[in-house]
Each structure stands twice: as C-alpha cells, then as structure tokens.
Amino acid sequence: MGGPLEGIRIADFTVHNAGPFCTHMLSQLGAEVIKVESVMRPDAFRKPHPVYGRMGPATFDQVASTKLSIRLNLKKKEGVALAKRLVAISEIAAESFRPGVMARLGLSYDVLSTLKPDLIMLCISSSGQTGPDSGFAGYAPLFGAWGGLSGLTGYADGPPVEMRHVMDHTVGLNAAVAVMAALQRRRMTGQGGLIDVAAREVASSLLGEALLLAAAGAEPTRAGNDHPRMAPHGIYPAAGEDCWLAIAVRTDAEWRALATAIGEPGLAEDSRFAGAEARHANRAALDPIVGAWTATLPAQEAAERLQAAGIAAHASWTTAEIAADPHLWERRMIVTVAEPDGKERAAVGVPMRLSKCEQIGIHRGTPKLGEHEDYVYGELLGMSRAERRSLEADEIIY
Amino acid sequence: MAALIAGLRVIVNASGVAGAYAGRLLSTLGADTILVEPPAGSPLRREPPFLPDCEGVSALFAYLTAGARSLIADPGTAEGRAALAALLREADILVDDTPIEDRAERGLDEAAIARHFPDLIHVSVRPFGASGPKAGWKGEEITLQHASGEGNLLPNGLSIELFPNRPPVKIYGHFAEMQGGIAAALGALSALWARPEQGGQCVDVSIQDAALAVGAFAIQRLGDGSIEHRVERSFRYGGVIRCLDGYVELLTLEQRQWDGLVKLLGEPDWARDPALADALERSRQGPVINRHIREWASTRHVADIVRDGQALFVPLAKYYAPGEVLHDPHEAARGLFQRVEVPGAGMLAMLVSPFHIDGAPLALRSGPPAPGNNARARAAVEA
Numbered sequence: 001m002g003g004p005l006e007g008i009r010i011a012d013f014t015v016h017n018a019g020p021f022c023t024h025m026l027s028q029l030g031a032e033v034i035k036v037e038s039v040m041r042p043d044a045f046r047k048p049h050p051v052y053g054r055m056g057p058a059t060f061d062q063v064a065s066t067k068l069s070i071r072l073n074l075k076k077k078e079g080v081a082l083a084k085r086l087v088a089i090s091e092i093a094a095e096s097f098r099p100g101v102m103a104r105l106g107l108s109y110d111v112l113s114t115l116k117p118d119l120i121m122l123c124i125s126s127s128g129q130t131g132p133d134s135g136f137a138g139y140a141p142l143f144g145a146w147g148g149l150s151g152l153t154g155y156a157d158g159p160p161v162e163m164r165h166v167m168d169h170t171v172g173l174n175a176a177v178a179v180m181a182a183l184q185r186r187r188m189t190g191q192g193g194l195i196d197v198a199a200r201e202v203a204s205s206l207l208g209e210a211l212l213l214a215a216a217g218a219e220p221t222r223a224g225n226d227h228p229r230m231a232p233h234g235i236y237p238a239a240g241e242d243c244w245l246a247i248a249v250r251t252d253a254e255w256r257a258l259a260t261a262i263g264e265p266g267l268a269e270d271s272r273f274a275g276a277e278a279r280h281a282n283r284a285a286l287d288p289i290v291g292a293w294t295a296t297l298p299a300q301e302a303a304e305r306l307q308a309a310g311i312a313a314h315a316s317w318t319t320a321e322i323a324a325d326p327h328l329w330e331r332r333m334i335v336t337v338a339e340p341d342g343k344e345r346a347a348v349g350v351p352m353r354l355s356k357c358e359q360i361g362i363h364r365g366t367p368k369l370g371e372h373e374d375y376v377y378g379e380l381l382g383m384s385r386a387e388r389r390s391l392e393a394d395e396i397i398y
Numbered sequence: 399m400a401a402l403i404a405g406l407r408v409i410v411n412a413s414g415v416a417g418a419y420a421g422r423l424l425s426t427l428g429a430d431t432i433l434v435e436p437p438a439g440s441p442l443r444r445e446p447p448f449l450p451d452c453e454g455v456s457a458l459f460a461y462l463t464a465g466a467r468s469l470i471a472d473p474g475t476a477e478g479r480a481a482l483a484a485l486l487r488e489a490d491i492l493v494d495d496t497p498i499e500d501r502a503e504r505g506l507d508e509a510a511i512a513r514h515f516p517d518l519i520h521v522s523v524r525p526f527g528a529s530g531p532k533a534g535w536k537g538e539e540i541t542l543q544h545a546s547g548e549g550n551l552l553p554n555g556l557s558i559e560l561f562p563n564r565p566p567v568k569i570y571g572h573f574a575e576m577q578g579g580i581a582a583a584l585g586a587l588s589a590l591w592a593r594p595e596q597g598g599q600c601v602d603v604s605i606q607d608a609a610l611a612v613g614a615f616a617i618q619r620l621g622d623g624s625i626e627h628r629v630e631r632s633f634r635y636g637g638v639i640r641c642l643d644g645y646v647e648l649l650t651l652e653q654r655q656w657d658g659l660v661k662l663l664g665e666p667d668w669a670r671d672p673a674l675a676d677a678l679e680r681s682r683q684g685p686v687i688n689r690h691i692r693e694w695a696s697t698r699h700v701a702d703i704v705r706d707g708q709a710l711f712v713p714l715a716k717y718y719a720p721g722e723v724l725h726d727p728h729e730a731a732r733g734l735f736q737r738v739e740v741p742g743a744g745m746l747a748m749l750v751s752p753f754h755i756d757g758a759p760l761a762l763r764s765g766p767p768a769p770g771n772n773a774r775a776r777a778a779v780e781a
Contacts (some may be wrong), residue, residue: 004592021698142715152570169612202751208461228446248538345621348614
C-alpha cells in the first residue's frame with residue numbers, strides 16, 4: 001500500500017464512532033488495523049439502528065473500510081488471553097469503552113504494557129479516564145453539550161444545536177494526532193505510553209478563544225451566522241427551494257468588488273457601509289440588499305461570479321452536490337469503494353495528499369465479521385486450523 | 399509534563415486559523431514552534447474576538463499561538479526570505495498557508511522547498527488545498543462549512559423545530575478551519591514518521607477536505623441510498639430538552655438506557671406501554687414521548703436531571719456555557735486549563751489540550767508570544 005504508517009499494527013478494540021474514526025484515519029495512512037468484535041457483541045454501529053426513526057443503514061461502513069476483522073469473545077478468559085497475544089504483536093492498542101471496562105477485562109494498560117513495554121495504548125472516552133465525571137456515558141451530542149461547543153452554536157434567539165457525528169470524528173482525528181506524537185516519542189526514546197482522550201475536552205478545544213474570553217470575565221453567547229466583524233457575512237437565499245449561498249466579505253476591497261458584482265456599484269460609496277465597522281453596524285440594512293441579488297441566481301452560479309471577483313463565497317452544498325464535485329474527486333477525497341458483495345458506493349478519503357505516498361486512502365470496503373482470521377490467527381499468531389476450530393467450538397473465536 | 403515530540407522544530411508561516419492551529423497542536427505536544435510574522439504582526443493578532451478591558455488583544459490569536467515564539471520576517475523581501483531560509487535549515491516541519499499564486503516569488507513553492515530543504519516536511523494548508531480546480535478559491539469559515547456538508551445540515555433537533563424556515567446555521571467559531579489544522583498536524587507527523595525512508599515531502603491539506611472527512615457519514619448514507627437533510631436528521635425523541643434553568647441533552651441508543659430513562663421519569667403509565675419496549679416503535683411515537691419528557695423536565699433543574707440520570711446510565715449532559723466549562727470541577731480535576739501570561743491582558747486561564755499522556759495533562763510552555771520575542775531564532779538568522 002505504501003502509506004507512511006506501513007509496518008504499524010493496531011489492535012483495535014474501539015466501538016461506535018470516535019475511536020473507529022481514529023483508526024480509520026491511521027488505516028488509510030497505511031497502518032494495519034485489526035478490528036476486534038464478536039458475534040455476541042458486534043460493533044453497535046455494524047447493526048442498523050432506529051435513531052432517526054428508521055431501521056436504515058448504520059454508519060459503520062465508512063469507518064470500518066480498509067480494516068481487518070476478527071471475532072474474539074472477550075467475555076471468556078481464553079479470549080482475553082488471545083487478545084493479549086494480539087496486543088503483543090501490535091505497536092498500538094486502541095479502545096473506547098467506558099473507563100474501567102478494559103481493566104475489568106484484564107486488558108488495562110498496566111497489564112498490557114508488561115507484555116509489550118513499548119506499547120502505545122489509546123483510550124478514548126466521553127469525559128476521560130480520570131475526574132469526577134469519568135464514569136459518565138456519552139455520545140457525540142453530549143460531548144458537544146458538555147464541551148460548550150453546542151451551547152455557542154445556534155440562532156441568537158434560539159436553543160443550543162446538537163452536534164452529530166462530526167463531533168465524534170473530530171475526537172478521532174485529534175486522537176490520531178496524539179497517537180502519531182506518541183509514536184514519534186517511541187522512536188526517539190523507546191518509550192511507549194498511555195494516551196487518554198476526553199471527547200468533551202476535544203469539543204472545548206474548538207472554542208479556546210471563547211473560553212479565554214470567559215476567563216477574562218466576558219460571557220460569549222450564541223450568534224447564529226454573524227461574525228464579530230465581517231459584513232456581509234452569512235447564509236443568503238439562492239434561486240430554488242431551500243437553496244442557499246454562503247458569503248463572507250473581509251476587506252473594503254472585497255466589499256467594493258461585491259457591490260460591483262451584484263450590480264450596485266453605488267453601494268460602495270454609501271456611508272452606511274463605508275468600512276467594516278459601519279457595514280457590521282448596519283448589517284440589518286445590508287443583508288436584504290445582498291439577499292435580493294443572491295435570490296435571483298442559482299447558488300453555484302452566484303458563488304462562481306463572486307469568486308471570480310475575489311470574494312469568499314460558496315453554495316450551501318447538499319450531500320449529493322458534494323459527492324458530485326470534480327474538485328473533491330480530483331483530490332481523491334471522494335472515492336468509489338467496492339463492498340464485499342460487489343456493490344459500489346461513494347466514500348470519503350483521508351484529508352491530505354502526500355507527495356511521496358500517493359496511494360493513501362481507502363483500499364477495501366467494509367470487512368465481514370471475522371473475514372481476516374486466516375491472516376490474523378493463522379499467519380500472524382501461527383495458530384493451527386485445529387486450534388482455531390477448537391476455540392470456535394468453545395465460543396472464544398466467536 | 400509529557401512532551402511527546404520534544405526536539406522537533408516547527409515553523410509556522412500562517413495568517414489563517416488552520417495553519418496556526420496546526421502549530422498550536424504540535425507546540426502543545428512538545429515541539430519548539432516559531433511563528434513567522436510580517437513586520438505589521440500576524441493578521442491573526444487583529445482577528446476578533448478581543449479580550450475585554452484591554453486594547454485590541456485578540457483572544458483568538460492568544461489561543462492559537464500559546465507556546466510559540468515569534469520571529470518578524472517578511473518573505474516578500476530578500477532579507478525576509480533569507481531569515482526564513484535560516485529557520486528552515488534547522489526545522490523539521492514547515493506549516494505554510496501562503497496563497498498558491500504568491501509562493502514562487504517567496505521561495506515557498508513545493509519544488510523550491512524540496513530542492514533547498516530535502517528533509518523538511520512541508521505542510522501546505524489552504525481552504526481548498528494546493529491542487530485541484532478550486533485550489534485558487536477563497537474560503538472563510540462560513541463558506542468552508544457550507545462547502546463541506548455540515549453547513550447545510552444544521553440546525554437540527556429543537557432548533558429546526560422552532561425555526562423551520564430560517565437559513566442553516568453555522569457551527570460556532572472556526573470549526574472547519576480547526577479541522578484543517580488538526581489534519582495538517584496529522585499529516586505533518588505521518589510524513590515525519592516516513593522521513594527515514596522517504597526524506598522530506600509535501601503534505602497538501604485542504605480545509606474543505608478535512609471538514610468533509612469529519613462529516614463522512616452523510617456521504618456513506620448517500621451511497622446507501624439515503625439523503626440526509628437537517629429536518630430528517632433530528633432524533634425522534636430526546637435531543638435538546640429545556641429545563642427550569644437551562645438545557646439538557648438526552649440520547650438513549652440502547653435498551654438499558656431507555657429502561658433507565660423510564661425509571662428516571664418515575665415510571666409513568668405512558669412509558670410502561672408494552673409497545674414502547676420496541677426501539678422502532680419508540681421512534682414512531684417519538685413526538686409523543688418527547689412531549690412527556692419536555693413537560694417533566696420543564697419543572698426540574700438541569701443538575702438534578704443529569705446527576706440522577708447518569709446514575710441510571712442514561713446519557714444526559716448539561717449544555718454548558720463557556721464559563722461553566724471553565725469552572726467545571728471535572729475539568730479542574732483534570733487540569734484542562736493553565737494560567738498563562740497573555741501580553742496586554744495579564745495572567746489568564748487557557749485551555750491546554752484534550753489529551754492526557756501517561757496519566758498527566760499536557761502543559762503550555764508559555765502564553766502567546768509578543769511580536770518578535772524569539773531571541774534565539776533571531777540570533778540564528780543573524781549568524
């Protein structure tokens with residue numbers, strides 16, 4: 001595959017979204033990720049669930065792609081012993097259970113690092129491994145709530161807005177950075193280590209400036225689409241049902257260009273809008289003028305016209321529009337993935353291009369449960385067919 | 399203090415949030431990070447929000463550059479290019495967000511960097527990346543959220559129920575740009591890992607790509623034949639619930655969590671309807687269930703609901719304001735904040751990092767730099 005992480009093996013005990021997204025990033029960068037599940041306890045997101053009111057497709061395929069899958073029943077002590085053998089031949093062990101679960105299974109960092117002293121263990125949880133709330137259960141919307149991000153998101157006169165899987169995945173993306181930093185330390189010093197990532201703190205890390213304002217005595221509040229200085233700045237109506245255009249004007253030069261682009265060059269001389277401060281103060285008068293122009297055009301056309309004039313503008317894209325974008329296809333951010341049943345679907349790649357590793361990204365679709373046991377149990381752990389059959393009969397490889 | 403990447407030198411030549419945030423992440427993990435600023439100072443110093451009761455001190459700049467040192471150099475001049483080159487000769491990673499069209503004249507194009515600094519990890523961070531038909535497009539936070547999917551998909555839940563006809567609403571702050579920064583840090587460390595075999599290389603990061611990556615499920619669902627829309631992606635029950643003194647988030651995905659919720663509600667008759675034992679039926683009856691939950695919560699305090707609910711394993715969280723995060727006993731116990739000197743504003747508590755390493759929080763080396771405070775880098779340049 002030729003990714004930068006070729007040769008790195010990860011024993012992946014993570015479930016749901018945040019942890020699996022971390023190992024999903026690392027697998028696309030070339031790491032060999034072995035996902036551990038069991039028939040009794042498949043990843044909850046491997047199954048359809050009715051969270052949006054339909055037993056629709058689960059959200060598993062994207063983050064499981066390019067990983068290897070084995071069955072391993074951690075409820076049995078022989079299963080735990082086998083998990084230890086897997087960790088012993090891995091550089092990294094990753095988990096995202098509630099704090100304490102791995103220790104109860106006999107798979108804590110203290111135990112595993114005696115088997116492999118330079119092991120890097122990643123623990124992802126809602127509130128971290130320590131602290132009074134460490135036992136709290138959580139999902140993405142709760143991380144955003146606790147962390148303060150959701151409380152600052154929303155219309156100024158409305159309630160907070162829930163974060164969805166972007167919150168989980170931000171946790172995973174951050175965790176991947178920490179894992180790479182720990183690998184770097186291991187290379188320099190030979191030392192492994194324990195990484196504890198608290199999802200709610202990842203949410204907080206996205207509003208560091210607001211937290212600093214609070215520390216200085218201010219009380220930041222929800223502001224909808226407003227920017228503290230830029231105007232025009234917001235989401236404007238475009239031609240068509242539920243079609244929108246995002247515009248942000250940073251400088252006076254951009255403002256003058258916008259005035260010309262929307263066929264109102266006289267606006268540039270209007271004292272109400274002379275300078276960023278005046279435009280911001282008078283944005284209630286300014287926004288309808290801009291909106292009257294945007295409403296006459298398809299969002300894509302308006303965005304292209306404004307970009308040609310040097311203004312940051314973009315259509316508010318639906319998922320279908322993103323999936324059809326030639327720019328994203330050329331950058332291999334949208335790729336076609338073939339599933340084991342032969343069906344193809346669009347998927348999202350790894351968000352970077354490396355000049356000497358062009359092959360990074362998704363190479364396989366979703367693994368079937370236990371699809372790679374010949375390789376993992378047979379080749380890597382050297383187990384015989386008979387031994388494996390016996391463990392299957394005892395519901396250990398199960 | 400666990401400095402995982404101590405000994406690494408990172409040069410940040412960035413005027414945008416994404417590049418600066420990549421530098422901040424690497425600095426907090428232990429790298430020696432130097433911010434290159436033009437003579438007028440980084441444009442980020444002039445970005446709102448500003449700290450109260452002090453003259454033009456940007457809270458955003460302070461957060462993004464804590465731990466870094468500053469060197470004044472203008473790559474638009476020969477002298478500035480020489481200063482930057484002196485820095486790059488001793489650096490491991492360059493994070494650069496110079497517009498593509500300006501790079502060659504500043505000696506910052508991919509080929510020139512590769513030629514002069516063959517072992518350098520050259521991380522380019524641009525709104526739409528350094529390659530592809532839209533590489534030259536301008537981007538600001540709000541346009542990037544809408545170029546990458548999540549912009550069109552918010553709000554959901556209670557907010558869209560109350561305001562179904564309003565335009566979509568953006569995520570607070572610099573969500574997309576920070577994803578670009580996190581992806582840039584990941585790319586930098588990944589390329590660094592391969593450096594012994596591959597030497598230096600260029601990492602091309604696009605903020606649009608990074609924000610799309612964290613929103614990947616919408617694309618998966620599209621491939622599975624299901625199109626997400628902000629109205630339909632609301633939870634059928636639970637979600638944002640208004641209480642006496644604020645909002646609580648409630649989300650039950652597992653049966654035992656629902657069972658816990660029924661207990662929390664006091665096992666009312668409506669919740670004991672045998673039909674509600676089925677998860678799909680609960681979804682169908684979501685609006686009815688939510689009416690009951692909202693009525694119940696409206697006379698209770700958030701803290702009581704969260705405490706009692708979490709004891710029953712019901713996923714519940716308070717919607718915290720920034721001040722509540724700052725003073726949260728849990729975060730105090732975990733050392734999420736550290737007091738640092740912010741020039742012009744004094745000592746302030748600043749968020750450090752969401753990571754603990756080997757059982758301890760990370761630490762900031764310092765607050766944000768005063769312009770050109772980097773005596774060591776200046777000496778290297780002058781030498």
